Amino acid sequence: MEPTLESPVSPKLSVSDGSALETKRLSAWFGDHHVVKDISLVVQKNDVFSLIGPSGCGKSTFIRCLNRLHEETDGASVSGEVLIPGAGRRDNIYASGVDPVSIRRRVGMVFQKPNPFPGLSIFDNVAAGLRLAGVMRRNILDEVVEMSLIQAALWTEVKDKLKKPGTSLSGGQQQRLCIARALAVKPQILLMDEPTSALDPISTARIEELVMKLRNDVTVLIVTHNMQQAARISNQTAFFLMGELVEVGPTKSIFTKPKDTRTEQYITGRFG
Amino acid sequence: MNRSPKGSTNLSGRANIGDRVFYAGLRAVSWTTILLFVGMLIFIADLSWIAIKETGWKFWTIDDWNPPMEIFGAAPFIVGTLASSAIAVMISAPISIGTALFLREIAPRKLAGIVAFLVELLAAIPSVVYGLWGVFVLAPVMRDHIQPFLATWFGPETYFAAALAHVLTGIAYPFLLLADAFGMTSVTLVSLSAKMMMFSQGLFNGPPLGLGLLTSGLVLAIMITPTVTALSREVLLTVPDSVREAALGLGATRWEMIRLALLKTGRAGLIGAVILGLGRAIGETMAVTMVIGNRNAIPSSLFEPAQTMASVIANEYNEADGLHLSSLAFVGLSLFIVSLIVNLLARTLVRYLERGSRA
Amino acid sequence: MIELSIRDGRRKMVNYFSLAVLCALAFAAIAPLFFIFAYLLLRGWGGLSWSFFTEIPRPVGESGGGMANAITGSLVLMGLSSALGVPLGLACGMALSELKKTRTAKALRIAIDLLTSVPSIVIGLFAYALVVVPLKGYSAWAGGFALAIVMVPIVARSTEEILKLVPSAVHEAGLALGLPRWKVLMRLILPGVRTGITTGILLALARVSGETAPLLFTAFSNSFGFRGLSSPIASMPVQIYTYATSHDETWRQLAWTGALVLVFVVFLLNLVTRILTRRKI
Numbered sequence A: 001m002e003p004t005l006e007s008p009v010s011p012k013l014s015v016s017d018g019s020a021l022e023t024k025r026l027s028a029w030f031g032d033h034h035v036v037k038d039i040s041l042v043v044q045k046n047d048v049f050s051l052i053g054p055s056g057c058g059k060s061t062f063i064r065c066l067n068r069l070h071e072e073t074d075g076a077s078v079s080g081e082v083l084i085p086g087a088g089r090r091d092n093i094y095a096s097g098v099d100p101v102s103i104r105r106r107v108g109m110v111f112q113k114p115n116p117f118p119g120l121s122i123f124d125n126v127a128a129g130l131r132l133a134g135v136m137r138r139n140i141l142d143e144v145v146e147m148s149l150i151q152a153a154l155w156t157e158v159k160d161k162l163k164k165p166g167t168s169l170s171g172g173q174q175q176r177l178c179i180a181r182a183l184a185v186k187p188q189i190l191l192m193d194e195p196t197s198a199l200d201p202i203s204t205a206r207i208e209e210l211v212m213k214l215r216n217d218v219t220v221l222i223v224t225h226n227m228q229q230a231a232r233i234s235n236q237t238a239f240f241l242m243g244e245l246v247e248v249g250p251t252k253s254i255f256t257k258p259k260d261t262r263t264e265q266y267i268t269g270r271f272g
Numbered sequence B: 001m002n003r004s005p006k007g008s009t010n011l012s013g014r015a016n017i018g019d020r021v022f023y024a025g026l027r028a029v030s031w032t033t034i035l036l037f038v039g040m041l042i043f044i045a046d047l048s049w050i051a052i053k054e055t056g057w058k059f060w061t062i063d064d065w066n067p068p069m070e071i072f073g074a075a076p077f078i079v080g081t082l083a084s085s086a087i088a089v090m091i092s093a094p095i096s097i098g099t100a101l102f103l104r105e106i107a108p109r110k111l112a113g114i115v116a117f118l119v120e121l122l123a124a125i126p127s128v129v130y131g132l133w134g135v136f137v138l139a140p141v142m143r144d145h146i147q148p149f150l151a152t153w154f155g156p157e158t159y160f161a162a163a164l165a166h167v168l169t170g171i172a173y174p175f176l177l178l179a180d181a182f183g184m185t186s187v188t189l190v191s192l193s194a195k196m197m198m199f200s201q202g203l204f205n206g207p208p209l210g211l212g213l214l215t216s217g218l219v220l221a222i223m224i225t226p227t228v229t230a231l232s233r234e235v236l237l238t239v240p241d242s243v244r245e246a247a248l249g250l251g252a253t254r255w256e257m258i259r260l261a262l263l264k265t266g267r268a269g270l271i272g273a274v275i276l277g278l279g280r281a282i283g284e285t286m287a288v289t290m291v292i293g294n295r296n297a298i299p300s301s302l303f304e305p306a307q308t309m310a311s312v313i314a315n316e317y318n319e320a321d322g323l324h325l326s327s328l329a330f331v332g333l334s335l336f337i338v339s340l341i342v343n344l345l346a347r348t349l350v351r352y353l354e355r356g357s358r359a
Numbered sequence C: 001m002i003e004l005s006i007r008d009g010r011r012k013m014v015n016y017f018s019l020a021v022l023c024a025l026a027f028a029a030i031a032p033l034f035f036i037f038a039y040l041l042l043r044g045w046g047g048l049s050w051s052f053f054t055e056i057p058r059p060v061g062e063s064g065g066g067m068a069n070a071i072t073g074s075l076v077l078m079g080l081s082s083a084l085g086v087p088l089g090l091a092c093g094m095a096l097s098e099l100k101k102t103r104t105a106k107a108l109r110i111a112i113d114l115l116t117s118v119p120s121i122v123i124g125l126f127a128y129a130l131v132v133v134p135l136k137g138y139s140a141w142a143g144g145f146a147l148a149i150v151m152v153p154i155v156a157r158s159t160e161e162i163l164k165l166v167p168s169a170v171h172e173a174g175l176a177l178g179l180p181r182w183k184v185l186m187r188l189i190l191p192g193v194r195t196g197i198t199t200g201i202l203l204a205l206a207r208v209s210g211e212t213a214p215l216l217f218t219a220f221s222n223s224f225g226f227r228g229l230s231s232p233i234a235s236m237p238v239q240i241y242t243y244a245t246s247h248d249e250t251w252r253q254l255a256w257t258g259a260l261v262l263v264f265v266v267f268l269l270n271l272v273t274r275i276l277t278r279r280k281i
Helices: A059-066 A102-104 A123-133 A138-151 A171-183 A203-212 A227-233 A251-256 A263-269 B017-047 B048-062 B075-106 B107-123 B126-152 B159-181 B189-203 B213-238 B241-249 B256-266 B266-283 B287-291 B308-320 B322-357 C002-049 C050-054 C068-096 C101-116 C121-135 C140-165 C168-176 C179-193 C194-209 C236-244 C248-280
Strands: A019-030 A033-044 A048-052 A075-086 A089-090 A106-109 A189-193 A219-223 A236-241 A244-250
Touching: A019 A059, A019 A219, A019 B266, A033 A059, A033 A219, A033 A236, A033 A244, A048 A059, A048 A227, A059 A189, A059 A219, A059 B126, A075 B322, A089 C179, A102 A189, A102 A203, A106 A171, A106 C168, A123 A138, A123 C179, A171 A189, A171 B256, A203 A219, A203 A227, A203 C068, A219 C050, A227 A251, A227 C168, A236 A251, A236 B189, A236 B308, A236 C194, A244 A263, A251 A263, A251 B048, A251 B159, A251 B241, A251 B322, A263 C121, B017 B048, B017 B322, B017 C068, B017 C101, B017 C121, B048 B322, B075 B107, B075 B213, B075 B256, B075 B308, B075 B322, B075 C002, B107 B213, B126 B159, B126 B213, B126 B287, B126 C002, B126 C236, B159 B189, B159 B241, B159 C121, B189 C179, B213 B266, B213 B287, B213 C002, B241 B256, B256 B266, B266 C101, B266 C121, B287 C236, B308 B322, B322 C101, B322 C121, C002 C248, C050 C068, C050 C121, C050 C140, C068 C179, C068 C194, C068 C236, C101 C140, C121 C140, C121 C194, C140 C194, C168 C179, C179 C194, C194 C248, C236 C248
Parallel strands: A048 A219, A048 A236, A106 A189, A189 A219
Antiparallel strands: A019 A033, A019 A075, A075 A089, A236 A244
């Protein structure tokens, strides 16, 4: 019943090795509070990479460092490196002289609560990123908006009411609209910060389905407080605790034979 | 390894160029506005400079204003301003707070919406229209009905005047004793009492003219009521429902709850609201200019015509020059400073309330 | 038991009495509105005619004439004051919400707060010193400037309030699309809240349309019609003031009719803002 999901995203800039993102000794602070401690990890291209851990473990802050959104908070600071494939080489997004704005176009994000732009129509919400980046040609916008909505599995539901305000949709639809909005600027990486925590089970299932399809086009990092969700949709999982990376590996092995006792305690539900 | 935790990334350091320009622009606009405000004080002080040099601080105590004789003292206007604003506040405070309580506690939602809207409309009516109405409608009613009535019941030779004189003497006597102890005054109890008697007897004395201090106070009361009502309403909304329910749960009647929960908890804020209303009354110009009667002397009766700081500027500025013009600007500067002080006072009170309710 | 019930009876009576007093006070608060409006209609309605809007006033003693000069003058002054006051107010509102807790924002907030409390006649004095003195004469410029200063804090406050309602998550969504902050604010957030901002601007316009005191010695008045922005210019409120204090019956009539028209416009603006506010929610 869904339209076929042929990859509408143009091929990415060439990537020499298979890694989509690498962090080196990444640390983050809120004021004096050290919330992300020396994290080094590698995410492969087309992974669905989930980050799990009890609330307050720094997983959300961690991914907010990956598109330099963390620093927009008052009193926040970061150190370390984040490497993503750029024009031929791998770029450190924290290198001096790098404009955070250009980074965020390559690393998209979907938030915990659906946050469509108020007062903007469904179409304008999806087109917002492109338009403001200077894409004005109507036929290109039409095409990208349609593609993005198809990718976000929302097209059939909204194609007749693209002029309606984005806020008129249901919660689950709004979240898929936000996914479409993020996809429209064709990011290499999509960060998802507990994207289903505000949604009902049916909407959650649709988003999970969607994420699994998206991995063909984009590398996904998803923060979740729901271990079943991580197990269902991701192929790699990292376990965070108190700002530290405890364990990282293929999802299956993390959930079946964790190496660290703290991981084991967490996935068996003994804390968190 | 390559960055210290503090100040490693911040917006000003490495932000997008467009953002840097934009934020610099916002800061520039902010300081322009701040400068505009400071400039206001400086420019008006500059206009008043001749008068400040000529008369000095005595300006505020000289009780004569006589442009042809080049005598300029602001005391009549200060008294006129304080008296008319005080009347306005005395009338408006109970009405405004009562209306706010009515809106919060008595009126059903729909009615409350309508009444609140009507009060808002009252705030929207331009000052000059109040003045027009005051001159042609209110003043004749005051002259023919209200002032004769007041003179009969509260005027000279009435029980009210005598009682008021005694009460005022009683209030003032301790201060007199205190001043006497320091050898600062030669006033005796007899002369004090005589003064209070003169004041009380004079309060509602004189021919009913319609235009004058009392009428302007009444018009001002109508004008500031919407402001004070709206502010009181906001204050009452900050009182959490749990406090109200606690009082009702104790078996308090609705009125007891209002006294216990709303008025007590919101006291500082309500006083702040009334003081902000006072601030508006002090600065109000057109309506007062039209109904106060414009007489440059300290009034001894509420029926007498008077002049406020704002109204004398409105009346005389266009025809003034030299020292006269500068003295009017000095009046304006004084008015500016007084309204700043009154507003800061009110804001401090409201902030005090906010801190109190959070604790 | 009996004593208690007597006490309860008294408490109940006090309760009903006090609540009745509150109702009476609320009635006292809104009663003047009806008196004022009734008299405006009673005295002003008869003077409404086509010529009121199209003719300029005649000399003292002649009957007829209208307030065309004051109406155009008020429109010109409102245009001038909006041209300066709206952008400045908007920018201050954005600065308040964007610069958050910086020293600049704190100082600006105090300045805006105090600006709201400055009596409008004092603003007139300021405009006199800053514009009338250097230009050596009353002018529309000076009047427009004075009114703009009245507008700035109103527009700034309402803009800040509206922007505060937009959750930070929406800002972040924009940033996450790879847009600079200023573009997110100007192109995504502002269009979304345009209704609220329009409301603030309309309220500011309603306020300045009736302002008289700041115009007395800035824009002054003229009874001949528009003569350029560097000349004195008439306005509805100043004209109403002049005519109300005159001793000419025709002029007084014009004052009442003018007041009726002015109040009608102000109420209309308030009504529009109210409808806009409701639709927004």
